[in-house]
Amino acid sequence: MIAWRYLRAKRAEGGVSIMTWISLIGITLAVAALIITLAVRAGFRAEFVDTILGANAHVTVFNSITVDDSGRTSRVMEDYKEKAERIRQIPGVTRVAPLIKGQVMANNRQYNTGAQVFGISLEDLKGIPRIASGEDQIGNIDDFDRGVAIGKGIANTLGLGVGDKIKLISPNGTKTAFGVSPRVKVYEVVYIFSVGRYDIDGIRIYMPFKEAQSFFNREGVADELEVMVAEPEKVDDMALDLLRAGGDRTVLWTWRDASGAFLRALTVEDNVMFVLMSVLVLIAAMNIISGLVMLVKNKGRDIGILRTMGLTEGSVLRVFFICGALTGLLGTLFGVILGCLFALYFDPILAFVSGASGGQVWDASVRGIYKLPALLQFKDVMSAIALSLGLSFIVTIFPARRAARMNPVEALRYE
Known part of the structure; x- marks a missing residue:
């Protein structure tokens, strides 16, 4: 109840609603960007491999x-x-x-x-x-x-x-x-x-x-x-x-031998892209720290009063942890919805961008395949959710612990 009251507080009441909204929007966009990137990368790999397996021999047998x-x-x-x-x-x-x-x-x-x-x-x-x-x-x-x-x-x-x-x-x-x-x-x-x-x-x-x-x-x-x-x-x-x-005299040449180097390069690129997008999620989650630090500073008197009334350090920590975690949870939820919708309607969106830019965004002569599909996979969505929630919960702990360890006497000294 207290955490929800702090999140809804107006700035005049000592709340940080603007910072909360900035954190929420940042996490939403970061999670959506991560899901879209993973979906596009999975779609490109699936289409590329399918064109290999659908038009070429899986194994070529020839003589030495x-x-x-x-x-x-x-x-x-x-x-x-x-x-x-x-x-x-x-x-x-x-x-x-x-x-x-x-x-x-x-x-x-x-x-x-x-x-x-x-x-x-x-x-x-x-x-x-x-x-x-x-x-x-x-x-x-x-x-x-x-x-x-x-x-x-x-x-x-x-x-x-x-x-x-x-x-x-x-x-x-x-x-x-x-x-x-x-x-x-x-x-x-x-x-x-x-x-x-x-x-x-x-x-x-x-x-x-x-x-x-x-x-x-x-x-x-x-x-x-x-x-x-x-x-x-x-x-x-x-x-x-x-x-x-x-x-x-039989010699084998498999589809992995023919395209293995390119597929390994795609795997490395997928890993690098995941790391880069994870950094983007981390930066968005760091906004939660800024909002919570300001919230703890503005609510110092409230913390002192609550502590003198018998509220334990653990209870204070939970109040501010819920404030930060709820922002991360809602941001992740909205980001998943936005990212999944973007991935599901990726083809018409790409067509609209191509038409609006007046040119061909996807050049088959450079990239090899004619279209760039987005393949939404459950494991990719779950990895984005786990990463976002994990980072949001971790960064929330530090300002919440600072609030819990605040001395009530120091908090009320000048009140």
Whole structure:
């Protein structure tokens, strides 16, 4: 009762309502900023990992390099069908697709761009989640066997649409008496996909497996096997089984090997951002000390009277602890509500900011993915609540103890 009376006291009555409001607003904004930051960071990581797992092999199986008598190196698989069948028998493996890979120059009229061609069967192409389904896909994937599928970035660069022709130029073409002549072939674009990754959509082309074997001089062989598993996070635990099934010369390259450095950098950045935002919460919580110190100073006579009436040091400490803790509790509550609402409506807010600024706030060519989602996670909200309440309660103890230890005689000496 006493604590609530002090918090509601007007300045003329010796209260510090202005300082209380400043502390409350500071903690609210700090907690909201922490929750929004954690949600955006979690959303970015989830979207980035999903684009990796939804458009790339979880494990790539290929052969080690061999050198023939003439000094030429090769790592092609002659027994790719048998090897793929053995790998399919491993528990946890959901799909195994033989691939042909090659670099080409893609051309349409006066436009040119470099591209990476993946030779794959229609059935296996349909098994790639981000390729087979999505809002931005154009065309019919079932027509794949009579043309090629290209990324949205290539389509935009070359000015292509479904039904247009794309010219592919490979430097490793037909061998002649005068050397190797480039191989040039024109294909119909039957499908345009978008996996949500700027770097993939801008360079990737899918070609029917048999046609890719012919185009890249890989008749009867495959370059590698694309393996998808049910639990990509546990792919390292399957490495030994995959190596045994692959046999001699088998080499593995997992999605963690390909993107592990970037993901580790994201983890470090997440930790740094949490520390920085925690400092912001601490600064906001320090305002509670200022308000309580002023409150204790203004209520010195009241403390002396209460002590002479029999109120114990512990009771005085609880009065002022409740004053500070209640400010922290309400600030945390309002901050959680504000932060969660901001995270839930992050997409329209970001769109509004982009429109108001007259430019594109999120540049996919720099950040890799097309959108920045906010993923609100229970553990992030709870960590923000625990941090805010913990700091609020800790900083409240010191001025509350000072009030509790105040000598009633000194407090009333000049009254």
